[in-house]
Amino acid sequence: xxxxxxxxxxxxxxxxxxxxxxxxxxxxxxxxxxxxxxxxxxxxxxxxxxxxxxxxxxxxxxxxxxxxxxxxxxxxxxxxxxxxxxxxxxxxxxxxxxxxxxxxxxxxxxxxxxxxxxxxxxxxxxxxxxxxxxxxxxxxxxxxxxxxxxxxxxxxxxxxxxxxxxxxxxxxxxxxxxxxxxxxxxxxxxxxxxxxxxxxxxxxxxxxxxxxxxxxxxxxxxxxxxxxxxxxxxxxxxxxxxxxxxxxxxxxxxxxxxxxxxxxxxxxxxxxxxxxxxxxxxxxxxxxxxxxxxxxxxxxxxxxxxxxxxxxxxxxxxxxxxxxxxxxxxxxxxxxxxxxxxxxxxxxxxxxxxxxxxxxxxxxxxxxxxxxxxxxxxxxxxxxxxxxxxxxxxxxxxxxxxxxxxxxxxxxxxxxxxxxxxxxxx
Amino acid sequence: xxxxxxxxxxxxxxxxxxxxxxxxxxxxxxxxxxxxxxxxxxxxxxxxxxxxxxxxxxxxxxxxxxxxxxxxxxxxxxxxxxxxxxxxxxxxxxxxxxxxxxxxxxxxxxxxxxxxxxxxxxxxxxxxxxxxxxxxxxxxxxxxxxxxxxxxxxxxxxxxxxxxxxxxxxxxxxxxxxxxxxxxxxxxxxxxxxxxxxxxxxxxxx
Numbered sequence: 001x002x003x004x005x006x007x008x009x010x011x012x013x014x015x016x017x018x019x020x021x022x023x024x025x026x027x028x029x030x031x032x033x034x035x036x037x038x039x040x041x042x043x044x045x046x047x048x049x050x051x052x053x054x055x056x057x058x059x060x061x062x063x064x065x066x067x068x069x070x071x072x073x074x075x076x077x078x079x080x081x082x083x084x085x086x087x088x089x090x091x092x093x094x095x096x097x098x099x100x101x102x103x104x105x106x107x108x109x110x111x112x113x114x115x116x117x118x119x120x121x122x123x124x125x126x127x128x129x130x131x132x133x134x135x136x137x138x139x140x141x142x143x144x145x146x147x148x149x150x151x152x153x154x155x156x157x158x159x160x161x162x163x164x165x166x167x168x169x170x171x172x173x174x175x176x177x178x179x180x181x182x183x184x185x186x187x188x189x190x191x192x193x194x195x196x197x198x199x200x201x202x203x204x205x206x207x208x209x210x211x212x213x214x215x216x217x218x219x220x221x222x223x224x225x226x227x228x229x230x231x232x233x234x235x236x237x238x239x240x241x242x243x244x245x246x247x248x249x250x251x252x253x254x255x256x257x258x259x260x261x262x263x264x265x266x267x268x269x270x271x272x273x274x275x276x277x278x279x280x281x282x283x284x285x286x287x288x289x290x291x292x293x294x295x296x297x298x299x300x301x302x303x304x305x306x307x308x309x310x311x312x313x314x315x316x317x318x319x320x321x322x323x324x325x326x327x328x329x330x331x332x333x334x335x336x337x338x339x340x341x342x343x344x345x346x347x348x349x350x351x352x353x354x355x356x357x358x359x360x361x362x363x364x365x366x367x368x369x370x371x372x373x374x375x376x377x378x379x380x381x382x383x384x385x386x387x388x389x390x391x392x393x394x395x396x397x398x399x400x401x402x403x404x405x406x407x408x409x410x411x412x413x414x415x416x417x418x419x420x421x422x423x424x425x426x
Numbered sequence: 427x428x429x430x431x432x433x434x435x436x437x438x439x440x441x442x443x444x445x446x447x448x449x450x451x452x453x454x455x456x457x458x459x460x461x462x463x464x465x466x467x468x469x470x471x472x473x474x475x476x477x478x479x480x481x482x483x484x485x486x487x488x489x490x491x492x493x494x495x496x497x498x499x500x501x502x503x504x505x506x507x508x509x510x511x512x513x514x515x516x517x518x519x520x521x522x523x524x525x526x527x528x529x530x531x532x533x534x535x536x537x538x539x540x541x542x543x544x545x546x547x548x549x550x551x552x553x554x555x556x557x558x559x560x561x562x563x564x565x566x567x568x569x570x571x572x573x574x575x576x577x578x579x580x581x582x583x584x585x586x587x588x589x590x591x592x593x594x595x596x597x598x599x600x601x602x603x604x605x606x607x608x609x610x611x612x613x614x615x616x617x618x619x620x621x622x623x624x625x626x627x628x629x630x631x632x
Contacts (some may be wrong), residue, residue, distance in 0.1 A: 017510040018525030019503035021494075025532045044543050047536065048581050054479050057445075057486050064446060072618030116614040235453065242449035258618055268439035273611075276438065276493020277502045279486070329506045373508055380614030 003297040006031055010288075010338075020334045021277075024284040028291050038294055043287065050286035051279060054238050055167065058157050059282075060275035061241030065152075065222065066109035067271045068248035073258040074219050075117035078103045081216040084209045086186075087201030091193025093126045094135060095186050096201075098143045102182045105147020107219050107248075109154055111369055112380040115144035119384045130199045133385060134395035139189055141381040141392065142399035145366040146185070148332065150178035152226045152244065154278070155362055157237075158336045162285065163344045165354040167237040168230045169421045173355045175227075176420050177363065181406050188402045218251045231424060278333055285337035298345040305346055312350040316411050319343055320364060327368020331376060335368070336361060352414075359417040363410050367403050370396055434496050434590070441489040445482045452478035477572040484570075484580050491587025498529070498594035501609030522608065526599035533592040540584035548578035 009030060013023035032038055082103065083096035097118060105114040119140040126136040148155040151171035160167040192198075204212075226244050229235040235243060252259045259267065292298060305315065322343075326335045340361065347357045369377045372393050382392050410416060452475040459470035497503050510521040548567020554560070568577050602608055 013528070014506045015509055016521050016525055016528075017505045017507040018528045019505045021503060022525070022529045022532050023505065025536070026528060029532065029535060040539070044539050047540065048543065048584060051487050051490060052483055054483060057482055060442065060486055060489070061446065061449075064442065070616055072616060075616070075619075110613070112614040113616050117616045117619060120616075120619050234457075239449060239453050242446055243453060245446050246450045263617075264443075265439050268442045269435055272438040272442040272489055272493045273497055273500055273502055275442070275486075276490045277497045279490035280494040280497070280503070283490070329508050331504070376613060383614065 002031075002035065002295045003292075003300065005035055006292065006295070006297070014330075020330065021281040021284045024281070024288045024338070028284070028287045031291060036291075036295070038291065043290070046287055046290050047283070050283050050290075053161070054236070055157075056161050056279070056282060058167065058238040058241040059154055059278055060271065061238065061245045062109055062152050062154055062157065063275045063278075064268070064271040065241065065244040065248040066107065067267050067274075068245070068252040068259070069219055069222065070108040070110060070113045070117065071252065071256075071258045072117060072121070073256055074107065074252075075100070075104055075121060077212075077216040077219065077256075078107075079118065079121055081209075081212040083201060084204035084212040088203035089190060090200060091135075091189045091198050092201040093122060093129055093131065094139045094189040094193055094198070097122050097126075097136070097139045098146075098182055098186045098189060101140065101143035102146045102150060102178070103216070103220065105144060106150040106152070106178075107222055109147060109152065111144045111147050112376045114147055115140055115377050115380050116384055118144070119381060123385055129201075133387065134391070135192070135198070137381055137385040137387055137392055138395040138397070138399050139185075141375075141377050141396050142370050142403060143182075143185055144377045144381075145369045145403075146178065146182055148366055148369075149174050149181060149359075149362055151175065151223070152241065153362070155332050155336060155365055156358065158278075158282075158333050159340055159358045159361060161282065162289070162337055162340045163354060163358070165358055166425075169355050169425060170358050171227060171230065171237075172421045172424055173359050173417045174362070177359055177406075177410055177417055180409075180416065181363070181366075181403070184402050184406055185399055188398055192398060218255050222247060222251075281334055281337060285334075285341075288338070289341040292341065298342050301342065302346040302349045306349055310350075312347075312352055313412070315346065315350055316352070316360065319347075319360070320407065320411060323361060323364040324367065327364065327371075327375075329374060331374070332365035332368065335365065353418055355421055356414040356417045360407075360411055363403075363407050367400070367407060370400055370403065431499075434492055438489050438493045438496060441485045441492075445485040445489070448478050448485075449482055451475070480570060480572040484573075487580070488583045488587070491583045492590065495587055495591035495594050498591055498598060499609060500611050501598075502611040503529075504611075519602075519606070522602060523599060526595050526602065530592050530595035530599065533588045533595060537585045537588035537592055540581070540588055544578045544582050544585055547581070548576050549582070552576065552578065 006027060010023060010027045013026055014020060032040060032043055078100040079096060082099035083093060086092065086095040086099060089095055101114050101118050104118055105111060108114060122140065123136050127133055151174050153174060156170045156174060157167060159165065160170050222244055225247050226240045229240040229243060230237055253261060323335065323339065326339060344357065348354065369375050372378060372389055378389060378392055382389055455470060455473060455475050459467060461467065505525065510518050551567060569575060570577055570580065598609060
């Protein structure tokens with residue numbers, strides 16, 4: 001009953017369009033003042049201590065690292081490297097877009113920024129080469145979402161913070177599904193390009209490939225710093241994020257020279273702005289899940305679902321549908337912070353591996369970014385391709401279908417996500 | 427007003443940079459002090475960086491509270507605007523205003539709660555102590571584990587930041603009421619992209 005009140009209140013407040021963090025906070029306050037006897041003191045204490053976790057602080061550091069490298073110059077280097085590798089195949093520039101997006105989004109950590117950075121360089125190039133604009137728009141919109149699956153990923157930090165899952169395990173688990181999804185999007189691109197006989201690029205020589213690789217490698221080493229540092233035990237995930245931020249600063253200012261020292265305060269301010277917004281949602285989501293736990297709502301939900309005889313297959317189906325629906329109205333970090341604490345106890349009770357469950361949620365979020373009505377990637381892609389949302393929706397369809405197929409695979413084949421972390425962390 | 431704006435921006439950028447440097451130095455220190463370099467090692471071992479994690483957390487808590495207020499000004503806090511965006515302008519404006527005032531209400535409440543909490547956990551004692559007023563029967567409040575700072579100083583980020591945020595919500599609401607403009611954050615902004623000439627969606631056949 002209390003569960004219905006809480007969620008009814010939350011949905012009502014959110015529907016008015018107020019910031020999600022505020023809707024969460026007001027729901028908690030209203031509930032506490034009106035419906036329960038939870039002492040206000042314990043909630044106030046949560047308000048102070050909720051953020052006091054060193055793990056959460058990986059988020060601002062990763063955002064800072066990403067912002068140093070979210071630059072057109074870095075995007076160009078990734079594109080050159082990608083097209084020197086795969087440009088001569090069918091749909092060459094399209095494949096290059098998939099690869100460049102995967103690399104760039106992994107560095108910058110922001111899907112929409114990836115769509116803009118890669119798209120505004122590759123879209124005109126593709127149209128000039130003779131690709132239909134819809135083809136390019138479809139590839140770039142969907143590939144831009146790859147970044148949240150390929151570590152380092154903010155969405156994964158959100159998941160591990162709200163469910164106490166190991167962040168290192170999540171990052172490692174994302175590698176194989178990330179490569180698999182990139183390959184599947186590439187295969188779709190290749191197949192459609194071959195069928196329609198789209199242009200190919202001249203084959204690059206190994207010398208050119210080496211030159212392009214040498215230029216892009218400084219950015220790509222960021223992934224090595226993070227993953228290598230965490231895996232080898234040199235750093236904790238948060239320290240790895242801070243090292244990544246310092247590394248990214250050094251590369252952007254002294255190696256790539258895309259930024260000057262005078263740009264640094266602006267990058268700091270932008271990063272602080274973005275991180276504070278996410279941390280604010282986190283604070284209020286922690287209050288929210290504190291109230292939920294206090295009312296034992298996740299436990300009741302788990303008992304109820306298990307009592308209905310819902311197995312893990314049925315449960316994951318329900319979870320996918322629920323998250324895809326939520327993806328229609330909200331952006332990924334809010335969905336993860338609100339839904340994960342509720343669904344996680346059920347998943348654990350049904351014997352689903354926390355890491356597998358996390359990867360499933362992340363893939364779900366990727367799909368949500370690429371379809372209407374609120375897919376952020378779709379909106380920024382519409383800006384750079386000058387296509388309407390309706391036309392873009394048609395354009396992304398083949399790749400969106402590929403993503404949904406991939407979602408089914410990830411959902412029902414746990415080994416895909418779990419094999420690598422089990423191998424490396426045992 | 428301009429001073430407050432700049433102060434806010436300067437504060438959150440500095441906190442962000444400072445936290446990064448602290449963790450970087452602490453990690454470097456941890457590895458360097460493990461290396462047997464004559465002279466340097468002894469000096470490094472005398473330095474103590476065990477407070478770095480705690481300091482970073484507090485710097486980021488301050489950054490988060492004041493950054494959230496800055497975020498109201500830059501329009502980065504988004505909600506589910508799917509339904510209200512389909513309404514007529516007049517009814518949409520009512521919902522936008524309602525949302526902003528709800529923000530002011532929540533942050534205002536939190537500021538009041540926070541101020542009460544901080545007052546009861548040491549600020550009361552500290553102020554009276556400094557002013558030389560009799561403090562018998564009052565406690566000085568808890569301190570943090572590593573830095574041993576008074577927690578009320580750290581936690582005052584919440585009443586201060588929330589009050590500022592409340593003020594920002596009212597400011598934005600007032601501005602919206604007068605001009606109908608809302609601050610808007612561009613999520614797809616990337617530096618260093620050459621201005622793209624919008625290509626024709628239906629290119630002329632050659």
